[in-house]
Amino acid sequence: xxxxxxxxxxxxxxxxxxxxxxxxxxxxxxxxxxxxxxxxxxxxxxxxxxxxxxxxxxxxxxxxxxxxxxxxxxxxxxxxxxxxxxxxxxxxxxxxxxxxxxxxxxxxxxxxxxxxxxxxxxxxxxxxxxxxxxxxxxxxxxxxxxxxxxxxxxxxxxxxxxxxxxxxxxxxxxxxxxxxxxxxxxxxxxxxxxxxxxxxxxxxxxxxxxxxxxxxxxxxxxxxxxxxxxxxxxxxxxxxxxxxxxxxxxxxxxxxxxxxxxxxxxxxxxxxxxxxxxxx
Ligand SMILES: NC(=O)c1ccc[n+]([C@@H]2O[C@H](COP(=O)([O-])OP(=O)(O)OC[C@H]3O[C@@H](n4cnc5c(N)ncnc54)[C@H](O)[C@@H]3O)[C@@H](O)[C@H]2O)c1
Numbered sequence: 001x002x003x004x005x006x007x008x009x010x011x012x013x014x015x016x017x018x019x020x021x022x023x024x025x026x027x028x029x030x031x032x033x034x035x036x037x038x039x040x041x042x043x044x045x046x047x048x049x050x051x052x053x054x055x056x057x058x059x060x061x062x063x064x065x066x067x068x069x070x071x072x073x074x075x076x077x078x079x080x081x082x083x084x085x086x087x088x089x090x091x092x093x094x095x096x097x098x099x100x101x102x103x104x105x106x107x108x109x110x111x112x113x114x115x116x117x118x119x120x121x122x123x124x125x126x127x128x129x130x131x132x133x134x135x136x137x138x139x140x141x142x143x144x145x146x147x148x149x150x151x152x153x154x155x156x157x158x159x160x161x162x163x164x165x166x167x168x169x170x171x172x173x174x175x176x177x178x179x180x181x182x183x184x185x186x187x188x189x190x191x192x193x194x195x196x197x198x199x200x201x202x203x204x205x206x207x208x209x210x211x212x213x214x215x216x217x218x219x220x221x222x223x224x225x226x227x228x229x230x231x232x233x234x235x236x237x238x239x240x241x242x243x244x245x246x247x248x249x250x251x252x253x254x255x256x257x258x259x260x261x262x263x264x265x266x267x268x269x270x271x272x273x274x275x276x277x278x279x280x
Contacts (some may be wrong), residue, residue, distance in 0.1 A: 007070030056094025063241035090141035116140030119256020128220035136256035
């Protein structure tokens with residue numbers, strides 16, 4: 001167990017898949033949680049936790065709920081690819097409310113970003129955390145925006161943020177792509193503990209993936225500064241999963257997988273990288 005933060009932690013998206021995982025693991029650490037979601041919490045409340053139904057679009061309520069909190073673990077919002085109008089409220093306006101709350105409370109934001117903010121990087125690449133954003137849909141675009149919001153509030157207001165580009169946080173990996181992208185629930189929980197309790201973070205990025213041997217895509221992030229080292233690995237699943245591929249060339253070409261092929265309308269893939277001056 002780590003020492004509990006001095007102030008309560010505000011957890012958004014608490015009723016979701018990862019929200020429920022973190023509600024339990026952070027409560028087990030002895031932390032006090034102020035939880036919210038647009039849908040009710042579907043389980044008995046963990047120890048030292050309160051829960052309020054709220055829409056991230058409702059800035060007044062978000063500001064009020066965050067009062068007195070020292071960190072905001074922000075998981076709430078649209079978590080898959082959806083039409084732009086559906087993403088807009090929770091992920092764009094809602095993010096602004098989260099950062100305004102953080103500014104007022106001098107709270108650190110732990111933002112559940114996503115690999116889909118960089119989804120159109122090819123799987124043959126090895127990219128550092130400072131790579132170009134190449135979002136693979138409106139959802140991924142909203143995550144790039146969220147990370148940039150963190151930079152804005154750090155440089156302008158001194159608000160700290162840890163932007164976790166989560167790969168695939170599942171109970172266990174279920175396809176070949178996840179041999180690279182899987183993040184175990186245990187590693188996720190330990191990462192959030194490190195991100196909240198680290199003395200200083202500035203605005204930084206961590207790849208949210210376990211210690212996967214095939215994890216050659218992502219490197220150079222802030223994990224060492226936060227004191228986080230993943231301990232789980234997708235490697236033991238390699239035998240059963242390496243053949244679990246889709247057969248879709250767009251999906252298999254890019255890090256974002258199936259999100260890249262959703263609604264894809266190019267006749268041939270773009271050349272790798274940005275600024276290729278129109279060369280196809
Ligand atoms: N699970 C993964 O593998 C993964 C990968 C990359 C990023 N992420 C990010 O991590 C976070 C949690 O993911 P998850 O898998 O638990 O998703 P989830 O969809 O289960 O949880 C998201 C929660 O946000 C809530 N929400 C949606 N709109 C809202 C609104 N307008 N106001 C308030 N709450 C609202 C939903 O009710 C839901 O409970 C998300 O931000 C997601 O984008 C998850």
